[in-house]
Amino acid sequence: MSKVTMTFPKGKHKVLTMSYDDGKSADRRLVKIFNNYGIKGTFHLNSGLLGEGDRIPADEISSLYHGHEVSAHTVTHPTIARSSKEQIIEEVMEDRKGLEEILDYSVRGLSYPNGSYNQLIKDMLPFMGIEYARTVHSTGNFDLPDNFIEWHPTCHHNHNLMDLADTFSQLDKKQYLNMLYVWGHSYEFDHDQNWEVIEQFCEFIGNRSDIWYATNIDIVDYINAFRNLKFSANSHFVYNPSIISVWLNVEEEIVEVPGGKKVILHK
Incomplete structure (x- = not known):
């Protein structure tokens, strides 16, 4: 029997994906940085809050996030582990509907608002068309998830980002598949006055021939296609x-x- 294993597209064994929540105005600058370095991001939005305060308005969503992924984050950002089943269903399904009316493609992912989830929610999400859901529990490693409905990222951008990027860039054992998954909120760069963190990271890790740059749903679809x-x-x-x-x-x-x-x- 032939020895056959999965690789990422074109034989690559490393993938980078970025995940940012809430859709505030700082996303404009973040998307520009990603685009400059060939990096793909997934942006999790609350359809019921679009255009409120500092949030990106609905009529800008399609153009701003073109080439990236827009994903669900519930309609109004409640702590859903404290919500009734009825409210959970409404928050997820109405968010999907609202975003899909703007985007004209199927929204199939979610990041848990306030990092809130439980087993009931995990069990419910696939029945609402959600194929992955990101937590806020950083692993510090480069493993692929066992369960996309409880997808733990590698790190928040304020936690050892360059050290992890340097380690990731040097991984060369092709018998393994490695994923660097970074999450956060773009407005944190304004609050912390540290845009240089993400600029330096993207300049260092972007535009490399040995890394697949993918959105969250790209990774889910590819692994499911292999399976x-x-x-x-x-x-x-x-x-x-x-x-x-x-x-x-x-x-x-x-x-x-x-x-x-x-x-x-x-x-």
Whole structure:
């Protein structure tokens, strides 16, 4: 049997993803920084609060976040672990509906407002079309999540960011897949007067040929596409029923399996 393992697109083994909450005006500067260095972000918004105070207005959402992902954060940002089932459903589903009317694509992710969640909420989310949900519990490591509905980031941007970036950049053992997942709020850079933190990080880690720059949903979709591959019993061939390509390491050779195609892996 051939030795076959998953890689990230084009055979890469490292992925960077960024996750920022609340949709306040500082996102404009943050998005510009990301764009300058080829970095992808996921921005979690409250549809019921758009345009209020310092928040980005609805008519700017599509253009500002173009090329990135807009994800749910509930309609009004309650502490949902203290909410009734009915309120949880309304907060999540109405947020999806409100954002989808603006974006014209399906919103399938969430960051937990105030970091609040429990087992009941985790059990409910898949029935509301939510495929991943980010917590605020930093791991300090580069592991892929076991459960996307309880997706722990690597770090907040104020916690050892450059040390972690330096370690991540030097990872070269291709038998592992590594993910650096950074989260925060863009307005914190204004409050802390430390925009240089994210500028230096993005300049250091961006535009590298060995890193896949992805949104949260890009990672979910890719891993799910790999899990949905249909291998022959002896791994001599594989069929990809998804629409996106999946890359495999087949006996140390990188092989692309295009969406909708059958590929011979070993003759």
